Amino acid sequence: xxxxxxxxxxxxxxLPGGLWLVVFFVVPMxxxxxxxxxTGDPVNGFSQTFxxxxxxxxxxLYEKQFVRSVxxxxxxxxxxxxxxxxxAYWIAFRGGRYKSTVLFLVLLPFFVSFVIxxxxxxxxxxxxxxxxxxxKNAHLLPQDFHVLATSFAVICGLAYxxxxxxxxxxxxxxxxxxxxxVEAAHDLYxxxxxxxxxxxxxxxxxxxFAGVLITFVPVASDYVNASILxxxxxxxxxxxxQTLYLTNNDYPAAAxxxxxxxxxxxxxxxxxxxxLGTQDVxxxxx
Numbered sequence: 001x002x003x004x005x006x007x008x009x010x011x012x013x014x015l016p017g018g019l020w021l022v023v024f025f026v027v028p029m030x031x032x033x034x035x036x037x038x039t040g041d042p043v044n045g046f047s048q049t050f051x052x053x054x055x056x057x058x059x060x061l062y063e064k065q066f067v068r069s070v071x072x073x074x075x076x077x078x079x080x081x082x083x084x085x086x087x088a089y090w091i092a093f094r095g096g097r098y099k100s101t102v103l104f105l106v107l108l109p110f111f112v113s114f115v116i117x118x119x120x121x122x123x124x125x126x127x128x129x130x131x132x133x134x135x136k137n138a139h140l141l142p143q144d145f146h147v148l149a150t151s152f153a154v155i156c157g158l159a160y161x162x163x164x165x166x167x168x169x170x171x172x173x174x175x176x177x178x179x180x181x182v183e184a185a186h187d188l189y190x191x192x193x194x195x196x197x198x199x200x201x202x203x204x205x206x207x208x209f210a211g212v213l214i215t216f217v218p219v220a221s222d223y224v225n226a227s228i229l230x231x232x233x234x235x236x237x238x239x240x241x242q243t244l245y246l247t248n249n250d251y252p253a254a255a256x257x258x259x260x261x262x263x264x265x266x267x268x269x270x271x272x273x274x275x276l277g278t279q280d281v282x283x284x285x286x
Contacts (some may be wrong), residue, residue, distance in 0.1 A: 036255035046251065054256045062240050062257065069236040073220035076158045077212055080166040088170035110164055118228045121157045122148065149231030157225035162218065166211040173207025217265055237261055
């Protein structure tokens with residue numbers, strides 16, 4: 001009896017989390033999958049007709065937005081990796097007793113609402129804002145120059161809003177590296193770059209893997225930054241899904257696009273994991 005109870009204990013501990021996932025993820029996903037195959041309208045109602053062509057129709061119709069979202073997510077993820085890695089490296093290896101303070105300063109702006117932070121970027125990048133207007137008055141920029149409603153503005157907003165998603169996993173991974181390994185590499189006549197390439201970088205791959213993963217996925221599906229900082233030529237797939245759900249009331253098309261986006265991201269995640277080699281990453285982390 002005691003051995004049976006011991007075997008069942010892990011399952012009892014996992015039960016609350018499992019029920020939470022079933023109620024708030026599996027069940028909504030099931031109904032959304034069913035909705036994506038229905039036809040009808042909000043007035044007369046929707047009926048299940050297993051209309052599979054909704055998927056192909058929406059993909060063909062919004063192919064540009066899909067491609068644009070993937071391009072933006074790729075650019076933002078690579079940009080954040082370049083920015084965040086030196087920052088996380090400095091905090092982990094040079095931060096000393098100020099590590100907690102620096103991390104707090106990195107996270108401090110993100111105590112403010114996501115939307116408010118994005119609106120602040122709209123104020124900063126405005127045509128008559130405190131950055132562009134003085135430059136225009138000094139004739140350093142043409143009067144018709146603008147940053148808002150461009151891909152640059154959307155990418156800047158995305159990179160700013162998702163910075164902690166990259167910094168924190170990198171910091172955790174770099175913090176776990178034993179500094180004596182780097183010292184041993186120097187004792188074996190390895191220069192700074194060689195020690196970084198052969199010791200620090202391989203051991204930090206779990207953080208790189210996690211940072212890229214949890215940054216790319218939400219960036220690709222974001223719609224707030226494109227709505228506030230972008231224009232008609234910077235629409236992302238998240239904006240399309242939002243419009244179909246809340247404005248056009250075309251629930252089957254919106255559900256089909258949501259599933260297509262989720263499936264595309266899952267395929268990309270598995271391909272990325274296979275290319276990086278999750279087995280090697282986990283062995284390195286261990």
